[in-house]
Amino acid sequence: MPDDDWTPPLVMLAVDLVIFTLRESALYVLLVERGIEPFQGAWALPGGFLGNGQEDVLAAARRELREEANLDASQLHLEQLGAYGTPDRDPRGRVISVAYLAIAPGLPEPLAGTDAAHASWTPVSDILRGRLRLAFDHDEILGDGLERARSKLEHTALATAFCRETFTINELQEVYEAVWGCPLDLRNFYRKVQAAIGFIVPAGAERRTGKGRPARLFKAGHRTTLHPPLVRPATTTREGNS
Numbered sequence: 001m002p003d004d005d006w007t008p009p010l011v012m013l014a015v016d017l018v019i020f021t022l023r024e025s026a027l028y029v030l031l032v033e034r035g036i037e038p039f040q041g042a043w044a045l046p047g048g049f050l051g052n053g054q055e056d057v058l059a060a061a062r063r064e065l066r067e068e069a070n071l072d073a074s075q076l077h078l079e080q081l082g083a084y085g086t087p088d089r090d091p092r093g094r095v096i097s098v099a100y101l102a103i104a105p106g107l108p109e110p111l112a113g114t115d116a117a118h119a120s121w122t123p124v125s126d127i128l129r130g131r132l133r134l135a136f137d138h139d140e141i142l143g144d145g146l147e148r149a150r151s152k153l154e155h156t157a158l159a160t161a162f163c164r165e166t167f168t169i170n171e172l173q174e175v176y177e178a179v180w181g182c183p184l185d186l187r188n189f190y191r192k193v194q195a196a197i198g199f200i201v202p203a204g205a206e207r208r209t210g211k212g213r214p215a216r217l218f219k220a221g222h223r224t225t226l227h228p229p230l231v232r233p234a235t236t237t238r239e240g241n242s
Contacts, residue, residue, distance in 0.1 A: 012095045015061040016047035016138065018081060018145030019071070020103040020179075021121065022162050027178045028121040029142060030110060031134070032068050035117035038091045039135035045142065046116070047097065061100045069110035069119040076102040081145055089137045101145045103152065103179075105162045128181070153179050154229045157199055160220035166203040168215040169193065180232050192230050198223035 019030040031043045046068040050060045058080075062073035078100040085096040110119035126132045127142060134142065152158050159175040160167075173189050193199060198221040206214035 010094060012049060012090075012093060013057070014047060014049045014090075014095050014097040015057060015064055016045045016084075016097045016099045016141055017061055017065055017078070018045060018099060018101045018142055019065070019076070019107070020101075020124070020145070020149055021105060021107045022175065022178055023121060025174045025178055027124045027181075029124050029127070029145075030069055030071070030107075031120055031122045032110075032112060032116035033118040033120075034115065034135060035112075036115045041117075042135040043122070043132060044135040045099075045138045046119070047099075048115070057098050058100070061098075067114045068112065068116045070113060071107065071110055073102075076104050078102050081141070081148060084137055084141060086137060097141075099141050099145070101148055103149045103158065125181075150180055150232060154231060155226055157220060157224050157226060160200065163220075166205065166207075166217040166219050168207060168209065168217060170209070170215065172200070172218070176230070182233055184233070195228060196223070196226040196230060199226055 017030070021028050021030075030046060032046045034040055034042055034044055046064055047061075048064045048068070050057065051063070055063075058078065061078055065071050065073045065076075079102070081099040081101040083096060083098050087094065089095060089097075107121075110121070112119040122132065124142075124146065127134065127139065133139065153176055159172060159179075162175045163171055169190050170186065172193065173184055173186060176189070177184055200218040201221045203217040203219045205217045207217055208214045
């Protein structure tokens with residue numbers, strides 16, 4: 001029988017964003033310095049509560065990215081990463097957060113706004129090595145986002161988006177090393193890339209990168225998914241880049 005004394009619990013819904021980019025052959029994540037309590041002065045992923053009225057969750061994520069870092073989310077492919085609802089994750093009460101992920105090249109410098117004191121691209125390695133701790137449970141969310149990003153490079157042609165129109169195998173390998181957080185053997189990497197039919201194709205040119213023979217140039221092929229996938233080395237973990 002229904003409980004006449006039952007009242008629905010007060011639950012607040014929020015969004016958080018894990019935004020990755022590559023800079024100088026290293027993986028960076030967008031962080032904001034919180035300008036208000038809780039965790040005032042601490043670094044966190046950009047995000048916030050859904051607005052009043054009929055705001056959609058994805059719309060809230062795009063709005064928070066614009067308000068907290070002045071980045072245009074319409075230029076990004078935001079995919080839902082997961083929901084986080086540990087009861088004590090937020091000292092303000094029962095807060096469930098829906099996290100979104102994007103990884104994209106050429107993102108501009110962020111500009112802090114609303115309740116963020118600063119916004120910055122931060123090396124992921126600083127967080128993985130414990131040099132920087134994030135507010136709330138954002139270390140966990142970041143770890144999940146990193147694992148998703150690494151998996152995307154295994155199964156999709158995303159890595160070519162971080163290269164120039166034509167690139168060498170070594171330049172493509174640097175993208176994988178930055179995201180996976182481990183060095184790769186060039187010959188083994190070349191073999192795996194060539195096995196993924198349609199991933200990259202010869203550009204019919206060469207580029208001299210040192211005193212040795214000129215390196216062959218390639219360009220992105222027609223495939224968006226990789227068959228077979230480029231499987232990560234077994235040593236790659238959530239603590240990679242350390």
